[in-house]
Amino acid sequence: MAQCEMAPVADVVESLSALAHVHRLAVFQLLVRAGAEGMAAGEIARDVGVLPNTLSTHLTILAHAGLIRSRREGRSIIYSADYEAMRDLLGFLVSDCCGGQPEICAPLVGIADVADRCSPQ
Amino acid sequence: MAQCEMAPVADVVESLSALAHVHRLAVFQLLVRAGAEGMAAGEIARDVGVLPNTLSTHLTILAHAGLIRSRREGRSIIYSADYEAMRDLLGFLVSDCCGGQPEICAPLVGIADVADRCSPQ
DNA sequence: TCGATATTTCGATATTTTCCGAACTATCGA
DNA sequence: TCGATAGTTCGGAAAATATCGAAATATCGA
Numbered sequence: 001m002a003q004c005e006m007a008p009v010a011d012v013v014e015s016l017s018a019l020a021h022v023h024r025l026a027v028f029q030l031l032v033r034a035g036a037e038g039m040a041a042g043e044i045a046r047d048v049g050v051l052p053n054t055l056s057t058h059l060t061i062l063a064h065a066g067l068i069r070s071r072r073e074g075r076s077i078i079y080s081a082d083y084e085a086m087r088d089l090l091g092f093l094v095s096d097c098c099g100g101q102p103e104i105c106a107p108l109v110g111i112a113d114v115a116d117r118c119s120p121q
Numbered sequence: 122m123a124q125c126e127m128a129p130v131a132d133v134v135e136s137l138s139a140l141a142h143v144h145r146l147a148v149f150q151l152l153v154r155a156g157a158e159g160m161a162a163g164e165i166a167r168d169v170g171v172l173p174n175t176l177s178t179h180l181t182i183l184a185h186a187g188l189i190r191s192r193r194e195g196r197s198i199i200y201s202a203d204y205e206a207m208r209d210l211l212g213f214l215v216s217d218c219c220g221g222q223p224e225i226c227a228p229l230v231g232i233a234d235v236a237d238r239c240s241p242q
Numbered sequence: 243t244c245g246a247t248a249t250t251t252c253g254a255t256a257t258t259t260t261c262c263g264a265a266c267t268a269t270c271g272a
Numbered sequence: 273t274c275g276a277t278a279g280t281t282c283g284g285a286a287a288a289t290a291t292c293g294a295a296a297t298a299t300c301g302a
Contacts, residue, residue, distance in 0.1 A: 009143060016141035021290090022134055029217050041249060054291055056250050075248045075299045086218055090211065096150050097207050142260090162279060175261055177280055196269050196278045 007088050011066070015089045018065035023050055024058045031068055031081040038071075038080030128209050132187070136210045139186035144171055145179045152189055152202040159192075159201030 019025050026048050031039060039047075045055040059079055062068045066085040071078050140146050147169050152160060160168075166176040180200055183189045187206040192199050 009146065013141055013143055013146060016137050016146070020134055020137035020141045022130060025130065025134060025137070032218055042247090045249095051292070052249065053251080053293085057290080060250090072298085075246095077249065083218070086214075090214060090218070093207075093211060093214075097153055097204070097211070163277095166279095172262070173279065174263080174281080178260080181280090193268090198279060 007092055012089060012092050015065045015067060015085065018062050018067055021058070023048055023055075024062055027055070027058060027079075028062060028067060028081060031079055032083075032086070034080065036080055038078040040073075040076035040078055042076065044079065128213055133210060133213050136186045136188060136206070139183050139188055142179070144169055144176075145183055148176070148179060149183060149188060149202060152200055153204075153207070155201065157201055159199040161194075161197035161199055163197065165200065 019028060027044055030044060030047055041055060041059060042052065044059075045052045048055065050058070059068065059070070063070060063079075067082055067089075068079050069082050070080075140149060148165055151165060151168055162176060162180060163173065165180075166173050169176065171179070180189065180191070184191060184200075188203055188210075189200050190203050191201075
């Protein structure tokens with residue numbers, strides 16, 4: 001049976017804050033789509049269009065929030081999204097929403113399907 | 122049939138940014154639980170524990186992001202959560218997540234139920 | 243060991259955010 | 273109309289963010 005552990009509010013705020021930036025959101029989005037394989041910092045920088053050192057700062061912020069992980073592979077450092085952290089964050093938001101007014105947020109259950117249909121490629 | 126309209130990234134960032142603050146998150150949480158009835162600004166300020174003028178700033182930020190609405194009622198101004206905006210935000214996040222790796226985010230569908238079980242009043 | 247590649251760290255600056263006190267606006271009741 | 277109540281707006285100071293160039297670190301290949 002799944003526990004009902006709730007992430008501390010401070011952590012949630014940190015995660016939201018980490019994602020509340022155009023470039024960081026783009027980075028996270030990119031990494032989610034890259035899957036477990038991940039992407040090298042340099043490739044991310046090129047894709048997103050930010051300088052390597054600036055990107056490094058963003059990656060540090062996302063990593064500190066627990067949303068991404070990193071591993072060295074030769075000269076490159078490979079970053080990948082942490083799906084569990086994202087699930088925790090979504091879980092908090094959804095339970096905050098549905099917890100108070102279940103009937104209003106009921107449609108949320110179908111969102112995953114919608115996501116399937118909407119996401120191209 | 123539901124459209125697959127995607128909120129502009131800038132709007133998503135603004136919403137995330139609005140929620141990425143301890144007091145604002147608390148305010149939103151409070152309003153979600155308050156339902157359509159909403160709460161007066163003063164009551165929110167007391168509950169959250171911030172000065173009225175500071176709260177006013179936070180409310181403006183949340184309202185500008187579209188996460189809450191307001192209406193005047195006598196001397197009070199009543200604020201209430203905008204569930205649709207929240208659904209849009211969650212929809213974006215979920216589709217960003219599940220769009221790339223559906224199998225990984227599949228458990229998300231069950232989160233709403235979890236929310237039901239976890240949230241005590 | 244040296245040079246090239248990949249990334250981070252440092253230091254500084256520009257911008258934004260946060261928060262408060264004081265002043266202002268709106269509404270109600272007498 | 274006045275005074276009290278409810279909120280907002282204004283102005284400024286302190287803190288946090290964002291971003292860049294330059295320098296430092298780590299790894300690879302020759």
